[in-house]
Each structure stands twice: as structure tokens, then as C-alpha cells.
Amino acid sequence: MFSAAKKLRQNGVLGLNERNADFIMRFNPRRFYPRVDDKVLTKEIALAAGMAVPDLYGVIVHQAEVRNFSAMIENQSSFVIKPAQGSGGDGILVVTGRSERRRDRFRLSSGMNISEGEIHHHISNIVGGQYSLSGNRDKALIEYCVKFDPTFAEVSYQGVPDVRVVVYKGYPAMAMVRLPTRASDGKANLHQGAVGAGVDLASGRTLTGVLENALVEDHPDTGALIAGLEIPQWDFILESSARGYEVTGLGYLGVDMVIDNDRGPLILEMNARPGLNIQIANCTGLASRIARIESIYDKNATPAERAAVARQEFPAANGGQTPFSF
Amino acid sequence: MKQRYVYVLAALLTVIGFSVFVYKWQVLGFPVTEDQEKPVWTIESAVSFDSGPGSIKVQLHVPTLTPGFRMLNENSVSRGYGFSLNYGSGGREAQWAIRRADGEQKIYYRLSVYEDDSVDVSDTTPPFPPVPVINEPMNTAVEVLVDDVSEHSADTASFTTELLSRMNDPSPDPNVELLLSGVSTNAEFVDIATTLLAAARIPARAVHGFPLAGRQRSASLVSWLEVHDGDRWLYFNPATGEENLPQRFLVWWRGNEPLVNVEGGSNVQVSFAIQENHLDAVAIAETQAAQQGTSAFDFSLYSLPIQTQAVYSILLMIPIGALVMVFMRNMVGIDAFGTFMPVLIALAFRETKLLWGLILFTLLVTLGLIIRFLLDRLRLLLVPRLSAVLIVVVILMLFISLTSHRMGMEMGLSVALFPMVIIAMTIERMSVVWEERGAADAIRGGLGSLLVAVVAYAFMVMPWLEHLIFTFPELLLIILAIVMLAGRYTGYRLTELRRFRELSKS
Numbered sequence: 001m002f003s004a005a006k007k008l009r010q011n012g013v014l015g016l017n018e019r020n021a022d023f024i025m026r027f028n029p030r031r032f033y034p035r036v037d038d039k040v041l042t043k044e045i046a047l048a049a050g051m052a053v054p055d056l057y058g059v060i061v062h063q064a065e066v067r068n069f070s071a072m073i074e075n076q077s078s079f080v081i082k083p084a085q086g087s088g089g090d091g092i093l094v095v096t097g098r099s100e101r102r103r104d105r106f107r108l109s110s111g112m113n114i115s116e117g118e119i120h121h122h123i124s125n126i127v128g129g130q131y132s133l134s135g136n137r138d139k140a141l142i143e144y145c146v147k148f149d150p151t152f153a154e155v156s157y158q159g160v161p162d163v164r165v166v167v168y169k170g171y172p173a174m175a176m177v178r179l180p181t182r183a184s185d186g187k188a189n190l191h192q193g194a195v196g197a198g199v200d201l202a203s204g205r206t207l208t209g210v211l212e213n214a215l216v217e218d219h220p221d222t223g224a225l226i227a228g229l230e231i232p233q234w235d236f237i238l239e240s241s242a243r244g245y246e247v248t249g250l251g252y253l254g255v256d257m258v259i260d261n262d263r264g265p266l267i268l269e270m271n272a273r274p275g276l277n278i279q280i281a282n283c284t285g286l287a288s289r290i291a292r293i294e295s296i297y298d299k300n301a302t303p304a305e306r307a308a309v310a311r312q313e314f315p316a317a318n319g320g321q322t323p324f325s326f
Numbered sequence: 327m328k329q330r331y332v333y334v335l336a337a338l339l340t341v342i343g344f345s346v347f348v349y350k351w352q353v354l355g356f357p358v359t360e361d362q363e364k365p366v367w368t369i370e371s372a373v374s375f376d377s378g379p380g381s382i383k384v385q386l387h388v389p390t391l392t393p394g395f396r397m398l399n400e401n402s403v404s405r406g407y408g409f410s411l412n413y414g415s416g417g418r419e420a421q422w423a424i425r426r427a428d429g430e431q432k433i434y435y436r437l438s439v440y441e442d443d444s445v446d447v448s449d450t451t452p453p454f455p456p457v458p459v460i461n462e463p464m465n466t467a468v469e470v471l472v473d474d475v476s477e478h479s480a481d482t483a484s485f486t487t488e489l490l491s492r493m494n495d496p497s498p499d500p501n502v503e504l505l506l507s508g509v510s511t512n513a514e515f516v517d518i519a520t521t522l523l524a525a526a527r528i529p530a531r532a533v534h535g536f537p538l539a540g541r542q543r544s545a546s547l548v549s550w551l552e553v554h555d556g557d558r559w560l561y562f563n564p565a566t567g568e569e570n571l572p573q574r575f576l577v578w579w580r581g582n583e584p585l586v587n588v589e590g591g592s593n594v595q596v597s598f599a600i601q602e603n604h605l606d607a608v609a610i611a612e613t614q615a616a617q618q619g620t621s622a623f624d625f626s627l628y629s630l631p632i633q634t635q636a637v638y639s640i641l642l643m644i645p646i647g648a649l650v651m652v653f654m655r656n657m658v659g660i661d662a663f664g665t666f667m668p669v670l671i672a673l674a675f676r677e678t679k680l681l682w683g684l685i686l687f688t689l690l691v692t693l694g695l696i697i698r699f700l701l702d703r704l705r706l707l708l709v710p711r712l713s714a715v716l717i718v719v720v721i722l723m724l725f726i727s728l729t730s731h732r733m734g735m736e737m738g739l740s741v742a743l744f745p746m747v748i749i750a751m752t753i754e755r756m757s758v759v760w761e762e763r764g765a766a767d768a769i770r771g772g773l774g775s776l777l778v779a780v781v782a783y784a785f786m787v788m789p790w791l792e793h794l795i796f797t798f799p800e801l802l803l804i805i806l807a808i809v810m811l812a813g814r815y816t817g818y819r820l821t822e823l824r825r826f827r828e829l830s831k832s
Contacts, residue, residue, distance in 0.1 A: 004823045007830040017656055018816035063707070090762045121705040128708025130758060192763055213825050280828050 012288025027251025054144035091131030157221035170245035198282030202315035204234025238307035336807035343803030357607040375591035387579030390417030396442040416581035490567030537572040659819030668778035694753035
């Protein structure tokens with residue numbers, strides 16, 4: 001038992017307690033939390049900083065506004081409904097189309113059909129605070145449904161794959177691609193059974209995947225090889241996430257981006273408590289990378305410079321080549 | 327930097343908590359284990375006499391130095407008498423006085439003592455007694471006897487033993503016979519012995535008291551012989567010459583003065599009654615603290631009304647549960663619903679007992695979940711839905727209680743002790759997780775909560791722990807210190823060793 005802990009320590013693996021006590025509590029001031037916990041606010045400040053985000057169709061704050069829903073999506077055939085203060089992808093409804101004949105029937109990303117009444121109920125639940133972190137009243141966001149880039153089409157089962165970058169004091173420290181599976185119900189959340197694939201920060205190529213804390217080579221549903229995929233506009237993604245530090249003021253930050261076919265990488269949300277599974281996906285400890293960042297930390301570096309440093313400092317252990325790719 | 331503050335604060339709290347604990351334990355004698363009952367004897371002496379025409383003054387010898395016993399309290403009951411305690415030549419004397427009294431009088435003096443081996447005879451070393459002046463022909467008898475005994479002995483102890491054995495000889499030599507002629511009581515016998523010892527220049531005196539054993543309605547005084555060997559006092563059985571003191575011998579007074587002296591009264595009689603009680607060690611500590619004038623008891627939970635004490639004895643176990651919770655969450659890494667839900671469930675388990683607690687909890691949550699899923703179809707808004715779940719939980723409790731009562735299983739009644747709001751929130755949370763993350767996650771969370779509750783319960787029902795925390799609430803400071811240190815524990819959780827096992831390979 002102790003030898004296992006010692007081994008983890010040697011490999012620079014970050015544990016939950018250490019993450020909470022030494023990084024989140026130290027570098028993430030509580031007053032900045034609303035900037036990431038409230039997705040409406042995140043969108044506003046990201047837009048103000050000139051970052052790309054999915055378009056907002058509308059926000060429902062009160063129960064009475066639920067009836068405005070149909071007006072909000074009048075001209076849209078696909079959209080996403082999510083709680084402003086949700087966590088872990090809970091409460092997100094992805095509507096990919098609507099019936100031509102009956103405009104009040106919608107098709108979900110899972111292929112299920114639901115009525116407008118059911119969507120209203122879902123929005124009511126969101127507004128009531130069912131999915132909110134604090135259990136308080138919440139807002140429901142209705143926004144652009146990302147048409148995701150074909151890069152990950154082979155390794156995703158429904159849903160939208162996203163790129164998660166953990167940023168420490170403005171320096172991208174580690175990244176992974178989260179691939180939805182049948183088990184995760186189209187959600188890109190590792191807790192719910194999505195596959196996470198590490199990313200070589202130098203090249204922007206995916207490494208092996210991790211499913212439920214164990215390494216996997218192929219996507220469990222599509223069977224396609226996970227490693228070796230090249231993420232488009234990798235430079236831009238790294239720089240955008242590095243910029244997340246200035247935008248939020250959070251020293252330990254997770255930036256989630258999706259790659260839209262038309263609009264390129266968009267910031268989906270940011271997270272003040274990014275999970276630790278990213279370490280398994282990358283087969284690397286976060287603590288050792290954080291220690292490296294501390295030693296090269298430059299207060300005056302621009303986001304672009306920090307992204308460049310990260311590319312240079314944090315290549316995958318074996319040069320981005322996994323043993324079973326190419 | 328912050329790390330150091332935490333260490334300093336934790337150390338400070340531990341030191342404060344621990345030193346108060348040690349003080350109360352060692353100095354004030356608070357018991358660290360439960361049900362420490364000490365026998366306490368109450369000796370009541372009643373002086374009865376017929377009053378004379380004038381003023382009355384009663385003097386009664388009362389215990390002064392009581393080796394092996396500590397005094398708990400003493401009091402006197404007398405009608406209209408002025409009472410005082412004075413030091414006389416033979417130790418303390420209780421004194422009652424009244425200007426006028428009519429008819430038969432009865433005065434009580436009551437004393438409670440408990441055993442305490444640390445109380446020793448700390449009497450001063452007496453001077454060598456003067457050679458007693460004795461008239462002839464007694465004087466010659468004394469001299470011959472003393473010379474003869476000292477030839478057959480080596481030291482004070484053997485001298486005394488030899489002397490007593492001669493005095494107790496069934497066919498005594500003529501000298502002894504002469505000296506003991508006219509001796510009828512045990513006290514007079516001891517008196518002669520002290521005179522003989524004084525003739526040999528050995529300090530000696532009579533001790534009078536009782537061997538305390540159980541309840542005695544009329545105890546009679548026993549006289550023992552106390553001899554000083556230049557170092558310490560030795561006790562001798564005057565009837566055998568053996569050097570010993572009867573078990574649990576309470577010394578009432580020393581010397582050859584009479585026990586009671588009544589001026590202005592006649593027909594004096596003194597009787598003793600002994601009562602044995604078992605008093606909680608806490609009560610004894612309480613009295614002792616009061617005697618020493620410390621305020622430790624003013625801030626003790628034992629000074630609260632009994633009902634409030636009962637509440638606190640349960641409430642004080644919550645920090646223990648919280649400590650277990652911290653350990654299970656941050657060191658072991660078990661997932662549970664709600665931060666303190668398991669602790670409150672454990673609290674309910676205390677009342678229902680473990681097996682029934684588990685059965686009832688599982689039953690309640692399962693039924694609640696089924697109804698919650700049915701409610702889900704109604705598409706109720708959040709707060710009304712939560713309230714509906716709460717009402718359903720209350721109805722379920724009622725239903726379980728009534729059903730089990732009809733079936734003759736009285737344990738089912740204790741379901742009412744479960745914290746219903748907490749259960750309702752657990753059901754709601756569990757059903758949401760069930761929907762969002764699947765049944766496996768929900769059940770895992772539920773089992774995790776139960777596991778933590780069971781472990782917390784195991785600690786919270788330890789009677790000695792409950793007693794310890796209740797008697798020494800300052801130990802909460804130590805628990806606080808431990809929790810603070812745990813708050814700065816940045817090591818891995820036990821479950822993380824498994825979670826990150828892929829990373830510990832390379």
C-alpha cells in the first residue's frame with residue numbers, strides 16, 4: 001500500500017487532497033468562481049476577451065419564461081439546453097433536429113424523440129435548481145449546437161467530443177480529448193463512461209485512451225484506434241486556454257473546447273475543479289508538470305508565449321508516438 | 327506558511343485539551359472509564375442523654391486523621407444546639423452547646439468517607455513518653471514485666487507483640503494478673519498496654535474505630551494499639567499481639583480520653599450506625615473539586631439538568647462521527663451522499679441498533695426511490711417535488727411503524743428516529759444520480775453512505791468513548807486538531823491508489 005503511494009509520488013501523480021488543498025484553495029479565489037460556475041457569465045467574459053464561444057440563443061431565468069422557449073428556437077433546428085451552474089455534464093439536453101411535420105417534436109442526439117412539453121419540464125427542473133452545484137435556483141441556457149469536426153467522428157459515439165486543457169497559472173499543463181461513448185449517453189464526461197485520450201502538447205496528437213481508469217486502445221463502441229489523431233488548430237486551442245487564466249483569474253483551471261466544423265475551436269465552458277483522470281489518459285503525473293511550470297514561471301509572458309513554452313516543455317514521454325500507432 | 331499555522335494551532339489545541347484532561351483526571355479524579363463506582367460509607371453517631379437543669383455542653387471525638395480513607399462530607403443534626411468543630415489534644419472534637427434543654431436529647435453527627443489508598447497517616451513523631459507514676463505494688467509488677475519482656479524482644483515491634491501475648495495468656499503470670507485485675511473493656515485493656523509501653527519509654531496510644539463492612543445498624547467501637555517505632559506508627563491487635571490493622575479500619579479517634587463528654591446531662595449513650603453506598607466516582611470527584619475550590623465543575627456537563635445531560639451525551643458523539651467521516655472521505659476516499667448524512671444516519675442507528683437500522687434504512691430508501699420515480703412522471707417542479715418526497719417519507723415511516731407493530735416487531739417503531747429530511751434529500755439526490763449517471767453510481771453512492779454510517783456508528787456506540795467525551799469535553803479540542811490536520815492532508819486517498827494504478831506501474 002505504502003509502496004504504491006510512494007510510486008505515485010515518484011511519478012508526480014496529483015491526488016484529490018493535494019489538488020484541493022495546494023492548488024484549488026491557493027490559486028482559485030472563491031470570488032472568481034461565478035466566472036466559471038455560471039456559464040452565462042463565462043460566455044460574457046470570454047466574448048469580451050475576444051474568444052470564440054457558441055452563440056447564445058436565449059437564457060431562461062424564471063419559471064414563467066419557459067413559455068418563451070419556442071420563440072427562442074423559432075429558427076433553429078438544432079440547439080443545446082444546459083443549466084448555467086451544472087456540473088459534470090448533468091442536465092444537458094442536445095437537440096439535433098425537429099420534426100418537419102410537427103414542429104413541437106424534437107429529436108435528441110441519442111435518437112430519442114421528445115415533445116416540447118417534456119423539454120419545458122426539463123427547463124423547469126433546471127430553473128428550479130435540480131442540476132445546480134449549490135442546489136439553488138439556476139438559469140437555463142439555450143445555445144448553438146456544435147457541428148463537430150470530422151476529426152473525431154470515428155472515435156465518438158453520438159454527442160460532442162471536446163478538448164480539455166488543464167492550465168496552471170496560465171501555462172497549459174496537460175490536455176486530453178474526451179470522447180463520448182454509448183455508456184456515457186453522448187456526454188463527454190469521464191465519470192459517466194466517456195473515453196479520455198491524452199494529448200501530446202507538442203504535436204497536438206492524441207495518445208492512448210482511458211476508460212474507467214484503465215487504458216484502452218480502441219473506442220469501445222466504434223472500435224476505431226484512438227491514438228495518433230491530429231487535433232486541428234492546436235496552436236489556437238493552446239493559446240485560447242492559456243488566455244483563460246487572464247479571463248477568469250483562476251490559477252488552476254480546466255478549459256473545455258469543442259471544434260466546430262464551421263467556426264473552429266469554441267470555448268464550451270471552464271472549470272475551477274478540473275478532474276484528475278487526465279493524468280491517466282496521459283500516463284503522466286500533473287504534479288511533476290506543475291513543478292516544472294513553477295520553475296519556468298514568467299509573470300509577464302503573454303498567452304501565446306505561454307502556449308509556446310508548454311508545447312516545448314511538455315511533449316509526450318515517447319514523442320507523441322504510442323507503441324501501437326503507425 | 328499556512329501549513330505552519332495549522333500545525334501550531336493544532337498543537338496548541340492538543341496541548342490545551344490534553345492538559346485540561348490530565349488535570350481533571352489526575353488531580354480532580356474524574357474517572358476515565360465508565361461505571362466507576364466507589365463504595366462510600368456513611369457513619370452516623372448518635373449521642374443520647376437526659377438533659378439536666380442547666381446549660382448543656384456535649385463534646386464528641388470525631389475523626390481527624392483517617393489512614394486509607396478520604397472524607398467526603400460531614401454534618402451534624404441537632405435541634406437548637408450551637409455546633410462547632412475544635413481541635414483538642416486527641417484530635418478534632420465536635421462540640422454542641424445549648425443554654426436549656428428539656429427531656430431526652432439526641433444529637434447526630436454524620437460522616438461520609440470513601441477509600442483512598444493515597445491518604446496516609448501523616449501524624450507527627452511523638453516525643454518519648456514520660457515514665458508513668460504508678461503506685462506500689464503495681465509499680466514493681468510493671469518494672470518486672472517490662473524488664474522481662476525487653477529481655478525477650480529485639481525492637482519496638484517485637485516488644486509490643488511479646489507484651490501483648492503475655493497480657494493475653496490464658497494463664498497469666500502473677501504480675502500480669504495483678505495489672506489486669508479490674509479491667510473489663512477492650513479500651514481499658516489497651517489503656518493498660520499503653521501504660522506498660524510508656525514505662526518502657528515507647529510512645530503508644532489507643533486508636534478507636536470500626537472495620538467498615540457493609541451495613542451495620544449498631545456498630546461497636548474496636549480499640550487497637552498504635553505504637554511508634556521512631557519511624558512510623560505501627561498498629562497492633564491487642565487481643566493477639568499481631569501487627570496489623572483490620573481491613574477498612576476507620577480510625578475514629580485516638581488516645582485514652584472518653585469518646586463523649588456531656589456536661590449538664592446524664593445517662594449518656596453513644597451509638598454508631600454504618601451505611602454502605604455506591605457512589606459514582608464522578609460525584610466523588612465533584613465533591614472533591616468543590617472542596618479544593620476549583621471551578622472545574624461549574625463548567626462540567628454534570629452540572630446540567632439530567633435531561634440536558636442525556637441530550638449532550640448523544641450530541642457530543644457527533645464530532646466523533648464527523649471525524650470518522652473526514653477519515654473515510656479524505657483518507658480512504660469513499661463516496662457518500664451528503665456531507666453529514668452518514669453521521670446522522672449513524673446517530674439514528676444508535677437508537678434502532680445496527681441490524682434494524684440497516685433494514686429500516688434500506689427499506690425506507692428503496693420505497694422512497696420507487697415512489698420518487700413515480701412522482702417523476704408527474705413533472706413536478708423541484709421544491710414541490712422535494713416536499714412531496716418528504717411527505718412520502720413521513721407516510722412511509724408511519725406505515726412501517728404500524729405494520730411492524732401489527733406484526734409484533736417492536737423494533738420497526740424506531741424507524742421514526744431516522745432524520746426524515748435527510749432521508750428525503752438522500753432519496754432525491756440518489757434518484758437524480760440514478761437518472762444522470764445510472765443505477766450503478768447511485769447504488770454505489772448509497773452503499774458508500776451506509777458503509778460510512780456503519781463505521782461511524784461503530785465508534786459512536788462505544789460506551790467508554792461516550793463517557794470519555796462527556797466527562798472530558800475538552801477532548802473535543804483534540805478532535806478539532808485532528809480534523810484540522812486532516813484538512814491539510816495532501817497525500818493520496820486509499821481509493822486513488824487503485825484509481826491511478828496505471829500510473830504507478832512505470
